[in-house]
Amino acid sequence: MRVSARSAHALRVAAAWLAAIVVACGGATGQAPATGQAPAGRGTPAAQTAPPPAFDGARAWAHLERQVEIGPRPSGSDAIAETRAYIREQLAEVGVETTEQAFVAATPLGDVPMANVIGVVPGERPERIALASHYDTKLFEELRFVGANDGGSSTAVLIELGRSLAGRDNAFTIELLFFDGEEARRPEWRDPDNTYGSRHYVAAARKDGSLAGLRALVLLDMVGDRELRARKELASTPWLVDLIWGAAARLGHRAQFSTEYAAAISDDHVPFLQAGVPAVDIIDLETPTDRNSWHTAADDLENVSQKSLQIVGDVVLAALPDIEAHLRSAR
Numbered sequence: 001m002r003v004s005a006r007s008a009h010a011l012r013v014a015a016a017w018l019a020a021i022v023v024a025c026g027g028a029t030g031q032a033p034a035t036g037q038a039p040a041g042r043g044t045p046a047a048q049t050a051p052p053p054a055f056d057g058a059r060a061w062a063h064l065e066r067q068v069e070i071g072p073r074p075s076g077s078d079a080i081a082e083t084r085a086y087i088r089e090q091l092a093e094v095g096v097e098t099t100e101q102a103f104v105a106a107t108p109l110g111d112v113p114m115a116n117v118i119g120v121v122p123g124e125r126p127e128r129i130a131l132a133s134h135y136d137t138k139l140f141e142e143l144r145f146v147g148a149n150d151g152g153s154s155t156a157v158l159i160e161l162g163r164s165l166a167g168r169d170n171a172f173t174i175e176l177l178f179f180d181g182e183e184a185r186r187p188e189w190r191d192p193d194n195t196y197g198s199r200h201y202v203a204a205a206r207k208d209g210s211l212a213g214l215r216a217l218v219l220l221d222m223v224g225d226r227e228l229r230a231r232k233e234l235a236s237t238p239w240l241v242d243l244i245w246g247a248a249a250r251l252g253h254r255a256q257f258s259t260e261y262a263a264a265i266s267d268d269h270v271p272f273l274q275a276g277v278p279a280v281d282i283i284d285l286e287t288p289t290d291r292n293s294w295h296t297a298a299d300d301l302e303n304v305s306q307k308s309l310q311i312v313g314d315v316v317l318a319a320l321p322d323i324e325a326h327l328r329s330a331r
């Protein structure tokens with residue numbers, strides 16, 4: 001993914017300007033229903049069902065290590081096919097059925113065979129909440145890029161969330177989306193050379209009519225930095241941001257889920273937003289950028305931590321009942 005603005009200066013100006021708008025909108029409208037509902041859904045009769053199996057950060061860490069061991073995992077490579085098989089195998093072990101959504105992406109470097117992996121955890125309702133990550137790593141000729149954080153961390157958390165959710169009573173069907181081809185094939189990020197998998201998913205869901213049943217998307221990307229500090233992403237749907245950052249605050253993770261806003265980021269949530277699906281991107285682009293571990297050889301095991309994976313998994317699980325309550329009351 002990449003920040004939308006072209007220069008650091010433009011970015012800061014845009015961020016300040018957009019932050020003002022988002023805060024204004026949130027204060028005027030977005031926040032009112034969310035805060036009105038949250039207390040009713042938490043701590044009172046809603047919490048009658050058994051809690052889901054806790055998120056196990058050690059398991060998530062093992063999934064991250066395995067991906068790093070496989071090595072660079074660019075779209076179309078044998079390594080990404082191996083990663084795909086690993087994801088499916090791990091989910092099958094916990095009883096989550098997966099399918100592959102294969103397609104051929106026309107990229108500036110030629111046609112590349114790609115495949116999204118889609119896991120489904122049944123819920124009371126056929127309508128879906130999607131949790132997502134990209135599992136490809138950026139293609140580099142000149143360096144060995146293993147993407148411990150960028151590609152590895154969110155995929156690891158998503159696999160482990162599958163295990164927790166498979167043991168939970170879900171109000172909505174949960175879809176686990178592992179996108180191929182998030183990264184640009186060319187060195188620079190220039191539309192439409194990016195987000196191939198998520199764009200393909202949305203186009204296919206539109207075509208077969210299943211997009212209408214998708215009620216929300218929670219995207220994870222670069223969530224493993226050892227000094228994780230995810231800021232609120234500007235393009236994300238405000239009520240989803242409020243519920244997720246609210247859950248983080250409840251759990252005492254304000255340091256990792258900062259209340260500051262980051263600039264809007266081009267990422268896999270954008271095709272969903274454009275299609276009218278509420279979506280949030282949980283991402284920390286700033287910390288790795290500042291350390292120079294974003295899209296460099298330093299995106300390795302040294303700069304990620306099990307603790308960060310644990311926190312993100314815990315926060316998503318804690319926010320899920322609130323997201324369900326919000327969606328239930330919305331219709």
Ligand SMILES: [Zn+2]
Nearest residue numbers: 001138150183
């Ligand atoms: Zn990347």
